[in-house]
Amino acid sequence: MATLPGEGPIELAKPTNPMISALFSDLYQFTMAYAYWKADKHLDRAVFDLLFRKNPFGGEYTVFAGLEECIRFTATFHFENSDIDYLRTVLPPTCEEDFFAYLKSVDCSDVEIYAIPEGSVVFPRIPLMRVEGPLLIAQLLETALLNLVNYASLVTTNAARHRQVAGSDKMLLEFGLRRAQGPDGGISASKYCYIGGFDGTSNVDAGRRFGIPVRGTHSHAFVSSFMGVEEITERSLPNSNGNEKCDDFIGLTQRWLSKLQATDSFRGLFSYTNRSELAAFVSYAISFPTQFQALVDTFDVMRSGVPNFCAVALALNELGYKALGIRLDSGDLAYLSKQCRKIFSVIEKEFTVPGFGNLTITASNDINEETLEALNKQGHEIDAFGIGTHLVTCSSQPALGCVYKLVEINKQPRMKLSQDIVKVTIPCKKEAYRLYGVEGYALVDLMKGVDEPVPKVDERTLCRHPFSESRRAYVAPTKVEKLYKCFWAGKSGISAEPLPCLEGVRKRCKAQLAAMRPDHLRALNPTPYKVSVTGKLYDFIHFLWLNEAPVGELR
Amino acid sequence: MATLPGEGPIELAKPTNPMISALFSDLYQFTMAYAYWKADKHLDRAVFDLLFRKNPFGGEYTVFAGLEECIRFTATFHFENSDIDYLRTVLPPTCEEDFFAYLKSVDCSDVEIYAIPEGSVVFPRIPLMRVEGPLLIAQLLETALLNLVNYASLVTTNAARHRQVAGSDKMLLEFGLRRAQGPDGGISASKYCYIGGFDGTSNVDAGRRFGIPVRGTHSHAFVSSFMGVEEITERSLPNSNGNEKCDDFIGLTQRWLSKLQATDSFRGLFSYTNRSELAAFVSYAISFPTQFQALVDTFDVMRSGVPNFCAVALALNELGYKALGIRLDSGDLAYLSKQCRKIFSVIEKEFTVPGFGNLTITASNDINEETLEALNKQGHEIDAFGIGTHLVTCSSQPALGCVYKLVEINKQPRMKLSQDIVKVTIPCKKEAYRLYGVEGYALVDLMKGVDEPVPKVDERTLCRHPFSESRRAYVAPTKVEKLYKCFWAGKSGISAEPLPCLEGVRKRCKAQLAAMRPDHLRALNPTPYKVSVTGKLYDFIHFLWLNEAPVGELR
Incomplete structure (x- = not known):
């Protein structure tokens, strides 16, 4: 009965959810912020990946949602004096006053956010968003971005x-x-x-x-x-x-x-x-x-x-x-x-x-x-x-479990190891591509380091499972789709993609689901969709792994 | 590290969650409101019970929470012009303009809310809140009150x-x-x-x-x-x-x-x-x-x-x-x-x-x-x-399932029948009491019609299962606790209970749990706590049931 909103880009100036301020965060983001600042690392250029590790509801796909809210949060991120006053009361009295003055000055003008468009069908391990910016600020965004993506993507997928x-x-x-x-x-x-x-x-x-x-x-x-x-x-x-x-x-x-x-x-x-x-x-x-x-x-x-x-x-x-x-x-x-x-x-x-x-x-x-x-x-x-x-x-699985992981700092790749292989992160600032097959369906998602060549149509590209030696295949795609677009450019001069309106996101979701092979989408025993890395990235992951792991472990 | 708030009553003038307006509701509340108004029933005096039917997490108890937010919502309930303008677009154009003018004039000054204090241990079927007021307004409160109680009580119980x-x-x-x-x-x-x-x-x-x-x-x-x-x-x-x-x-x-x-x-x-x-x-x-x-x-x-x-x-x-x-x-x-x-x-x-x-x-x-x-x-x-x-x-059960049921209108008892006995509601405006035994633990909760005598200490009181003929017992309580207090009196002149601060609610929860027999609280095979009605209310329920049910059914 209501009129539907017209097509067109979203106004970022509109305030985000009034419940969300810069304090909409975990305390440890602020203790870390202080420690980064104290160690003079707060301006180190960091790259964080926001990703999930497992599709929900026993399925083999997820729909990414929440991006608009994330960009609104980023666009309006700042500290009010009252925020700072409260932080002073929860951090130890030993914290230096200059830190609070610094916090008061920060915003996201030095941050860039690259993301898969909202409403896209997405898969585990392929980052949904890549956040680049000064370590302190990129770290402070973590909790809000996770909160805004986790439930949004979960309930969209459920629908x-x-x-x-x-x-x-x-x-x-x-x-x-x-x-x-x-x-x-x-x-x-x-x-x-x-x-x-x-x-x-x-x-x-x-x-x-x-x-x-x-x-x-x-x-x-x-x-x-x-x-x-x-x-x-x-x-x-x-x-x-x-x-x-x-x-x-x-x-x-x-x-x-x-x-x-x-x-x-x-x-x-x-x-x-x-x-x-x-x-x-x-x-x-x-x-x-x-x-x-x-x-x-x-x-x-x-x-x-x-x-x-x-x-x-x-x-x-x-x-x-x-x-x-x-x-x-x-x-x-x-x-x-x-x-x-x-x-x-x-x-x-x-x-x-x-x-x-x-x-x-x-x-x-x-x-x-x-x-x-x-x-x-x-x-x-x-x-x-x-x-x-x-x-x-989402009663059959009420949380998605997105995480936010540091993958690069000052151009140095970083990797979180874990005895639980599903928790090992893929290091480096990466690009991701979706490769399509002859029937027009998506075949495989491929991650590569940003400096590696872009996969090309009709050209054989090696796609490797990131952690399993034997799982690899050559793919000659009929279509190559770059997954990330810049949705927040700060003052970098990069031209940021306008955010589509709700109807646009809904249409994208429908079109994306239609472009998936039906066996990935079915409720009973769906076929897992393949997520891969290039041969070069595979080699690099395993080189780094050997060098980061404590002696006698994981080698 | 933060300072805890002092004891003392809550200020109602403070705005509630900024996300919640009078439109924070289901459309059918407004279509019903129009139909009540059109039938000249909007001022009929209604009594609604807000209750849940089953304890969550496979347990035998629930902690009631969300009352403060409910009272804040009630205290500030009104329609802005922009709310009315939107409603005009979603109701059919045949709706009369006088209705919208009437909506603009409503508030909760004729509403009274009786409730079990927030932080109390509560049980299925015993209403958590009793909302009395003009049918149209009491109906319009339904969705928000349910939303504010459902998750609050669920997650408090989980904690x-x-x-x-x-x-x-x-x-x-x-x-x-x-x-x-x-x-x-x-x-x-x-x-x-x-x-x-x-x-x-x-x-x-x-x-x-x-x-x-x-x-x-x-x-x-x-x-x-x-x-x-x-x-x-x-x-x-x-x-x-x-x-x-x-x-x-x-x-x-x-x-x-x-x-x-x-x-x-x-x-x-x-x-x-x-x-x-x-x-x-x-x-x-x-x-x-x-x-x-x-x-x-x-x-x-x-x-x-x-x-x-x-x-x-x-x-x-x-x-x-x-x-x-x-x-x-x-x-x-x-x-x-x-x-x-x-x-x-x-x-x-x-x-x-x-x-x-x-x-x-x-x-x-x-x-x-x-x-x-x-x-x-x-x-x-x-x-x-x-x-x-x-x-x-609350991953093991992410919803509590509170409902809001009409139990009396213009002093006439109302009852919702169902082939599913758990969904049958207990009619009439009721009071509820908690009866304690010699060991100091709560023994049974008892509902009675408002005009029935109050159960007394050391006096034998018949407590009957509301639907099962054979389940009944006499109890001579060592202590009788009236469960409902008036937390919102509107302009009735009744003196409303001040809302306790967060620390007060937390303390109440701790004290209430300590007053329960431990076998009701244990995780494995807990003993169900008894919820009962007086003999008179039992007879009345079953008299009404016989008369409301379609012929040939449920007799």
Whole structure:
């Protein structure tokens, strides 16, 4: 119902989330900042990679999101006097005053951020962002950047997975605000689910903030708040043409209910519908004659909710209105949706109401990826899903686990070793490319040192697993895509890429998913996508590893 | 390090989370509001219960949190013109203009909120809050109140459970900001973990906002940023007495490292420590001589991190400083902590450094309730835990599932039926009491209609399971505690309870947990706590049920 925002670049001057200041960080960033400053290393030119190590939800892909918020944070990063005053109270009194004066002067004008565009399909180990800048400042950005990317990418990926399972023809609505992890969890869930392929949200605030379509009708409380039709004071409803008027819409509805009860096909089934429910539906229809949609499970879907709904919908139809449909919020959704569809189809035929058989059936109630999969297997007649808790809290894996690792300082490569190989970082300032095969699908992502030659179309390029000697292959790509663009240039003079609007990011996500081989995306036993390094980078990693490891270890 | 806020009531005039406006809600609240208004029901006096149906994390208790935020939201609830303008765009054009004018005029002056005090131990089915007010306004509060209570109570409970397992003598630090679900997820996690029994957080912003102690030292990146001791320009360090000065602290550290390498007890083990790590530790110690704590697993804990740390700590000791200790962030934490403790103890004895054996060992790295349990079983020497991802995302159950149900309207009881008995709501405006037994522990919570007599000390009171005929018992309580207090009185003239400060809520949580029988709190097979209704309420529920259910169903 909301108008969608136009295409076009994002204004960075707009403030970021008001909860986020330069103190939105871990204390150790400030203790390190002080130690860097004290050791006169604070201006050393550092390169940090922001990456994740494992795809979420047992899948083989991730959608990168949160970049816009990261760039906004970077663009507006600075310390207020009140920030400094607080820091003075939490750092030891031995800290020198000049440090605080220095902090007051810093901003991100010497920082550059290179990133994969937001909405891209991404894979473990390939950095999502490369942050270059003075060591102290690049270090201070860590916590906020991680916070802004971690949940954004997680919930976008979750939404994309729900879309994959539901299919492109279903309407998917995010209903998670009340169960999200805090206010901002709810607001950002709505935004990122939309990027991941949802059609709308129940969240009005997110609708206003981001221009996302908002949807909703009524709850059980609405039904429970009515006693019976006698309490409805306004009984009239104008016809849809506006020229005539039905003086007793309640009477009209009751006549339709009697007709339904007398219909052979429904004999006995509709004998005793709940009167307060009928009153609630009539009242809702009088308020929203053009958008009548009813929650039908407050008492009993088949014996009360559906006949009450149909009576109101048929009365509306007589006045020239088309009802929208029903929402099911409990019970066996596959079975109930099929039963409802049957009843709608019988009514379409019996009373000659074209389109009645195609009324929208919306389902909600604890839906997740597995429920969608199970519904697909059983067969169902649901047109739209309202998905809340599991979607927004990412219940099957509620954290992505992005990390931020120093890979170069003053042009010297740095590498974090670990007895756990998944935690070993790939050193150096790197570029990354996506290589495509003859069928047009992405084949492999390749990292190289910045000074190495760029892989070329139709030219054999060696792609090696970064840590496993035997896993390597030559690829002759049909297309080579450079993954990083500069999204924050500071005062470097480099021309920074404009940030796309929300619709642009959503479109990119859709296009990127379409460019992936389907077996990487499927829910059951997906094929891992290959992530590789050049032969030169491979050799360098292992040379460095030998030289950094303590004697007797890891050699 | 931060000063804790004093005791005393909270100022409501302070704005709530800037992300939360009156549009922080689901669209259906507004469609219902319009339909209530159109049916002239908007001023009907409604009573809503906010409750949850199942304890989280497989446990048998929950800690209620989020009340302060709810009351702030209520106190400041109103619509701006811009809110109304947006609503006009998402509701159908048939909606009457007078409705929007009415919305602009509403606030919560006719609302009353009764609640169990924040920080209390609570149980399923007993409403946490009872919201009374005009139907339209009480309905509009639903989504925000649920959002503010759901995650707050969930993460507070999670923190309390971690505290139960860790024991009261360990230091627990919340390190979750980077992995939390969005910025506010991180900030509120820090607050609510503190309420649930944590000692501090890494989150500087939360430290400032709430006066929570903040903690942190350095990361792997700090270690990786150094090449060797030769790059350290400032080599001097004043003695702790401030009168003398060591001109070459690096040389002093290197001499101590040599001594350690030559010590019989460590023969061979410390031969080749990493030079960049030593440089990082020396540099950190020069910056923070009074608070030297080092992350020792960047290369190899036992062969490099620990000897490098000990060399620096011993050099500091020679200058009159006491090092704090180490942090372990990978590997077998039980084993490593015991090995480290042994080395510290040997050094205490070997070099006569009193207290060296008791240096603080902090552990982090994917710790959760089960890890703590396993560490307890294995035996360990860890003094402090830094807990992030699993704590703040509540990974074992990332949503609590509170609901908000209409239980009375214009003094008429309302009840939501469901084929799923756990979803049946208990009708009527109710009071709730906690009855205590002879041992001083809470025995049972009891709900009654507001007009029923109050249970009395030493008087036999019938407590019935709300839905199960056979589950009932007489209780003669030694103490009767009324659970609800009025926290928001609007302009009713009722005197509202002042909201306690954060420290007050934290203390309440601790005291409440101490008043529970330990078998309700234990992690493995806890005993369910009993939740009951009076005989009169039981009879009424079942009378209403018979009369509301569709014929042939649920009788």
